[in-house]
Amino acid sequence: MARPTINDIAKALNITPSTVSRALAGNTRVSAATRELINRTAAEMGYERNLLASSLRKGSTDTVGMIVPRINRQFFSNVISGAEAILNPAGYNLIICQSHERLEDEKKAIMTLMRNQVAGIIISHSLEATDSKAVADIVKSGLVLVQFDRAYNGLEGISVTNDNFAGAYQATAHLAKSGYKRIGHLAGDILSNVYTDRMEGYKKALQDNGMEIDESIIYTDSITRDKGFYNMAKALQAGCDALYCAGDYAALGVIEYARHNNIKIPDEFGVVGTANENFAELLSPALTTIEQNAFDMGNRAAQAFLDQKQGKVEGESKIVIPMRLIVRESSRKN
Amino acid sequence: MARPTINDIAKALNITPSTVSRALAGNTRVSAATRELINRTAAEMGYERNLLASSLRKGSTDTVGMIVPRINRQFFSNVISGAEAILNPAGYNLIICQSHERLEDEKKAIMTLMRNQVAGIIISHSLEATDSKAVADIVKSGLVLVQFDRAYNGLEGISVTNDNFAGAYQATAHLAKSGYKRIGHLAGDILSNVYTDRMEGYKKALQDNGMEIDESIIYTDSITRDKGFYNMAKALQAGCDALYCAGDYAALGVIEYARHNNIKIPDEFGVVGTANENFAELLSPALTTIEQNAFDMGNRAAQAFLDQKQGKVEGESKIVIPMRLIVRESSRKN
DNA sequence: TGCAAAAATACAAACGTTTGCGCAATTTCC
DNA sequence: GGAAATTGCGCAAACGTTTGTATTTTTGCA
Numbered sequence: 001m002a003r004p005t006i007n008d009i010a011k012a013l014n015i016t017p018s019t020v021s022r023a024l025a026g027n028t029r030v031s032a033a034t035r036e037l038i039n040r041t042a043a044e045m046g047y048e049r050n051l052l053a054s055s056l057r058k059g060s061t062d063t064v065g066m067i068v069p070r071i072n073r074q075f076f077s078n079v080i081s082g083a084e085a086i087l088n089p090a091g092y093n094l095i096i097c098q099s100h101e102r103l104e105d106e107k108k109a110i111m112t113l114m115r116n117q118v119a120g121i122i123i124s125h126s127l128e129a130t131d132s133k134a135v136a137d138i139v140k141s142g143l144v145l146v147q148f149d150r151a152y153n154g155l156e157g158i159s160v161t162n163d164n165f166a167g168a169y170q171a172t173a174h175l176a177k178s179g180y181k182r183i184g185h186l187a188g189d190i191l192s193n194v195y196t197d198r199m200e201g202y203k204k205a206l207q208d209n210g211m212e213i214d215e216s217i218i219y220t221d222s223i224t225r226d227k228g229f230y231n232m233a234k235a236l237q238a239g240c241d242a243l244y245c246a247g248d249y250a251a252l253g254v255i256e257y258a259r260h261n262n263i264k265i266p267d268e269f270g271v272v273g274t275a276n277e278n279f280a281e282l283l284s285p286a287l288t289t290i291e292q293n294a295f296d297m298g299n300r301a302a303q304a305f306l307d308q309k310q311g312k313v314e315g316e317s318k319i320v321i322p323m324r325l326i327v328r329e330s331s332r333k334n
Numbered sequence: 335m336a337r338p339t340i341n342d343i344a345k346a347l348n349i350t351p352s353t354v355s356r357a358l359a360g361n362t363r364v365s366a367a368t369r370e371l372i373n374r375t376a377a378e379m380g381y382e383r384n385l386l387a388s389s390l391r392k393g394s395t396d397t398v399g400m401i402v403p404r405i406n407r408q409f410f411s412n413v414i415s416g417a418e419a420i421l422n423p424a425g426y427n428l429i430i431c432q433s434h435e436r437l438e439d440e441k442k443a444i445m446t447l448m449r450n451q452v453a454g455i456i457i458s459h460s461l462e463a464t465d466s467k468a469v470a471d472i473v474k475s476g477l478v479l480v481q482f483d484r485a486y487n488g489l490e491g492i493s494v495t496n497d498n499f500a501g502a503y504q505a506t507a508h509l510a511k512s513g514y515k516r517i518g519h520l521a522g523d524i525l526s527n528v529y530t531d532r533m534e535g536y537k538k539a540l541q542d543n544g545m546e547i548d549e550s551i552i553y554t555d556s557i558t559r560d561k562g563f564y565n566m567a568k569a570l571q572a573g574c575d576a577l578y579c580a581g582d583y584a585a586l587g588v589i590e591y592a593r594h595n596n597i598k599i600p601d602e603f604g605v606v607g608t609a610n611e612n613f614a615e616l617l618s619p620a621l622t623t624i625e626q627n628a629f630d631m632g633n634r635a636a637q638a639f640l641d642q643k644q645g646k647v648e649g650e651s652k653i654v655i656p657m658r659l660i661v662r663e664s665s666r667k668n
Numbered sequence: 669t670g671c672a673a674a675a676a677t678a679c680a681a682a683c684g685t686t687t688g689c690g691c692a693a694t695t696t697c698c
Numbered sequence: 699g700g701a702a703a704t705t706g707c708g709c710a711a712a713c714g715t716t717t718g719t720a721t722t723t724t725t726g727c728a
Contacts, residue, residue, distance in 0.1 A: 053684035077406035279613040387714035
């Protein structure tokens with residue numbers, strides 16, 4: 001027999017499928033004796049519950065969908081691990097989709113997950129995504145929605161984000177206190193809450209340290225290695241002696257440019273990144289950066305899902321996680 | 335209405351669900367006119383097919399399960415992306431599970447996937463996994479099985495692995511040709527085909543280059559950063575002037591030990607890693623390593639699934655992918 | 669106009685579970 | 699000892715699709 005069903009078990013024991021179903025669910029309306037018997041024969045026959053049928057009948061699944069831009073980013077894969085660590089013990093499992101930073105793929109992923117009747121969706125938006133219609137549909141159809149890292153405002157459900165403002169503030173203030181005089185900023189996409197918050201934190205820190213904000217040394221859309229390399233050249237021409245980078249990859253580009261052009265980091269130039277990618281500590285000089293606790297964020301997002309599922313939280317709610325500055329060589333001016 | 339079904343559409347148009355079903359499937363047995371009408375109203379009502387019901391009825395799903403030890407390893411997340419790139423266009427989607435290198439979790443993942451009635455399972459075994467019983471059950475219950483990277487022999491289905499033997503051979507031969515005289519080996523778990531193959535390649539290269547195999551400078555279970563650091567000390571005591579490492583993390587440990595102890599790489603000591611992790615090129619000195627084309631491996635594994643699904647391949651079959659040596663500073667003795 | 673063939677749609681069962689209800693048989697209680 | 703409560707299980711419908719077969723409608727042609 002390919003895959004035994006409860007009907008097969010029922011026939012074998014000359015009882016009805018309903019009793020088998022109840023027994024397997026541990027229902028006490030079935031006597032302990034028959035329950036034991038049923039469980040034993042189920043095991044013998046190699047029975048595995050068909051979750052499709054079960055979920056269809058019950059009208060709900062134990063699967064939650066997670067949509068991330070890319071899973072091969074340290075940050076996202078750690079968030080996933082963090083979420084799994086909460087969800088699996090709670091009896092849920094995760095199906096993961098990538099949006100590849102494309103709006104269309106994000107929408108497709110949402111559709112796929114909804115068609116698969118997931119219990120909820122945990123999402124970090126693609127950078128391309130600017131309209132929240134598709135995401136609003138999630139909520140409208142009764143699904144639990146949790147947004148993390150990159151989140152829209154005004155949507156029902158919980159969002160879990162880093163305190164990007166405070167993180168960037170710390171990073172920039174640290175550069176200022178270390179004695180750098182003209183601090184530029186390699187920013188990200190200004191449509192994303194993540195990067196606007198970091199820029200605001202950067203600006204506030206400048207002001208609080210008696211420096212003026214100079215828009216000409218703020219380079220937007222600059223979170224890749226190439227852009228970091230490229231804009232480092234510009235920043236130097238503009239007289240900068242430090243850069244706060246909204247991403248570690250950009251900071252990597254900065255360090256590489258400095259190396260190629262024999263600019264001494266940290267003595268002549270200071271640089272701080274964001275994210276604490278796994279290579280940050282391995283660079284020479286090691287990169288000062290702000291840690292976003294990805295695993296913790298995954299934990300929180302998963303917990304937020306569970307809380308909403310149990311009706312503990314309603315409406316819009318925001319969780320903000322602090323970021324931690326890790327000081328390494330790249331900003332230690334002596 | 336929460337989620338419209340084909341029955342709702344049928345009622346609205348005063349036709350039967352079966353016609354609706356066929357129309358949505360594009361069946362020409364329903365007239366073009368009504369097909370168009372049905373599609374339009376379905377869109378208007380925001381209908382989404384319930385895949386649970388559909389799969390239950392059809393007896394098959396469009397989901398394939400993938401089990402990896404850890405998704406936050408560059409290698410595995412790239413394999414996943416590679417598999418997705420083939421599977422999604424083919425109408426399948428992927429559900430990903432982590433085994434955390436634990437046999438128990440691997441078994442659990444297999445169960446979960448089977449209960450979810452996936453069409454097939456693509457797996458790379460956890461290091462702890464040594465018995466193939468659970469995996470054999472996959473095949474027994476009629477599922478398509480594809481193993482990649484870490485694969486068992488003797489199982490029906492396709493396996494896709496790197497040519498670890500040839501890769502390690504190249505790496506070791508390169509060290510020998512570069513003038514290093516006593517080349518040790520940081521090996522991995524000797525129960526895994528991956529690491530035994532690499533060790534064999536290492537040994538063969540030594541022989542072919544007129545060096546003798548000295549088991550005392552082969553350090554097994556040594557693929558972490560810490561172990562690399564630790565065993566580098568031992569290798570130095572044993573008079574080695576080079577190490578071929580079965581993993582980049584171990585090589586990283588080696589480089590760090592050298593840096594801390596003022597040993598010049600590559601002049602005094604040569605090191606080659608395996609995997610080309612993203613940090614490999616960023617180290618100082620940049621790490622010579624063997625690239626395992628993860629994305630390609632994902633492609634092949636996915637294609638192997640499709641081929642089996644279509645009955646193009648039967649029985650046991652093996653695909654071996656060549657590895658490419660990337661020479662960087664860490665082995666360039668002058 | 670009539671009739672067979674073809675086209676379009678309807679009917680009903682099935683996929684494997686779960687679950688409200690019903691009905692005996694057994695136990696409990698006063 | 700008899701009514702009431704409890705226990706243990708069966709019956710049958712339902713979840714939303716799909717699909718083989720039956721039925722109705724349309725078409726083509728003589």
